[in-house]
Amino acid sequence: MEKIIDEHKQGETLVTEHKNENGRKLFIESYGCQMNFSDSEIVASILAKEGFNTTQQLEEADLVLVNTCSIRDKAEQTVRKRLEKYNSVKRINPGMKVGVLGCMAERLKSKFLDEEKIVDLVVGPDAYKDLPNLIAEVDEGRNAVNVILSKEETYGDISPVRLQSNGVTAFVSITRGCDNMCTFCVVPFTRGRERSRDPQSILEEVQELWDKGFKEVTLLGQNVDSYLWYGGGLKKDFKNASEMQKATSVDFAKLLDMVAIAQPKMRIRFSTSNPQDMHESVLHAIAKHRNICSYIHLPVQSGSTRILKEMNRQHTREEYMALIDKVREIIPDCAISQDMITGFPTETEEDHQDTLSLMEYVKYDFGFMFAYSERPGTLAARKMEDDIPEDVKKHRLNEIINMQQKHSKYRTEQFLGKTVEVLIEKESKRSNKHWAGRNSQNTMTVFPKGDYKVGDFVMVKINECTSATLIGEAVGYSDNN
Template identity: 80%
Template sequence: MEKIIDENKQGEALILDQKDGNTKKLFIESYGCQMNFSDSEIVASILSNQGYNTTQNLEEADLVLVNTCSIRDKAEQTVRKRLKYYDKIKDKNPSMKVGVLGCMAERLKTKFLEEEKIVDLVVGPDAYKDLPNLLADVEEGKDAINVILSKEETYGDISPVRLNSNGVSAFVSITRGCDNMCTFCVVPFTRGRERSRDPQSIIEEVNDLWDKGYKEVTLLGQNVDSYLWYGGGLKKDFEKASDLQKATAVNFAKLLELCAKAQPKMRFRFSTSNPQDMTLDVIETMAKFENICNYIHLPVQSGSNRILKEMNR
């Protein structure tokens, strides 16, 4: 099944059905991983309630947002070129506001506002709910920046709009952040420590997607296999949890089972996996339920123990 929202659509302006009564125009494009594209759906949902409809026409945009990636230098250079282009567009449309979202915003923080002076607002991955306040700050001529990383935020209470949706497949975010601290990776520093989303909110979103006609869901996270819900909080704090919390905790294998049982006719995938966290119970759950696809997105690992050690893998 074709997936319209995926990392192959780098820089493509995302669009959704127009909401009656909204008069402002949002131009939003995404770079990087699937999580960024999923986050853009959350951002569009938040701003839809603030009077914004998405557009693919940059010339008519009141607000331009770029959801950015910091994994590779090439991705950052691409974003910088786009921001310079938007700066020229602003010469023709001075009222247009430009914002940077995502990992690049988290990594460079105030540099965009104070040194380069090419954007109006800077918003990290855990601060999207603050967008209405930040936009108000921009209108008042104040610096608009929020790059605070959260120990709790999973956006589980936000019902994402489905941008450019094919109406068949959709992403459902289940974790945010990462604890692995691989020496080559910036994710723990730009997306924070790992925390998992309440399984009940995940099931509710899955059920809602089925009711809307979707046939396939991809459970999404930086490292889905380390999903662990014990009532909220960081995964690294699980050892401090009560005996009851530990006894009733939901790991990734259990979450897969809950999803498969909730919608037996819906197909389920997941991405991305880490070999050190892939457990046998996940494989057994995949074998048990026919609606869990026999597919694992597992990055190839180095065959050298020395390299793995240097990578902290």
């Protein structure tokens, strides 16, 4: 998955429902992509059964866990600063144990435990079910580590506790790991090979969310388009499946269809897509069901075919543009967002101009744009010199960001005078007299509260816009309530 990192959520602490019978306190903080936040919910669910309630007071915690990210150097530096903070608190509260979860854990296990001695516990992304045993080891005074990557683990049998942020939207994990060896990405090494979760367990989790009052789910995976269930096992082994397994297999288009039909009132989103794996059948599934949102996050990383090849992306510029054309043809109102890396090794000014011209062609609704930073353990770090000067990276990134802001404004302006369906998620950040929620195209929309409440689907007439937000007035409930 081209990891979408929401800067507003970094370092968010998880809060779960208090259980009176639980006597120990867990402080869990998450960094990185949405997959990590989803994993923290799984961890909290496992530890709730082990006698832990969550706390937001670091000083009173018995166990402090940080769920980490290796995708960018900034994320690693932030986590290191947090570990220093935890250890300063630990000097006051020596009974407190500190653990590292997730992608950094897998990559830096010996450094954290043996060399720097800054943590008691190191747990990789596939080992969360082993937490009770690992915590027992730590309670006995021993350091504990499990970073073994699994070929089977999907956590399909764990019902995650939910971030009690709004009770309206939730994430449902459908795949783990990744088989795409993009040269800039550490995910295949930190999260292992790709495997899909049993569709029945996904449907059950979505049903459970609906029963609890949730109105929207996002199906989550490193690469959702390559979802493939044929009774269990790795995607790469599908070629060895029996004829019956192949005939009854479920791909991503079928899964979307199943979830949409099972929950016709539930709004469905998904993230993240990979251009090489997105089939036309997925686009038809979106077009067929009103409750599947008209929004696709379709990372491209570069507009240059030469750079795409250097990145080991399995598509060309022309193939990506053809896919965009297909999206526009089948889902005319679909919003598309991007991930873009500028300053990848050997990138020339001509390559950069290819990126800008691709952006002009697509006119993305919004995007996630970064200057390349070398990640240890990746093929690019091992084989390529990070040879683009920082000032050139910065200049190119600014050009990309400026173009994206222009396109974002163009896209929001298309909604002026139109009426859109909005799911109310929360109070507006700027005014306690306004609600905020997203339309089908994932654009944040604000409007006066009236008598509406969080969780309502409301029709909103758009009167104004910025490059990121639609501003309007409610004209009534949607028929989706």
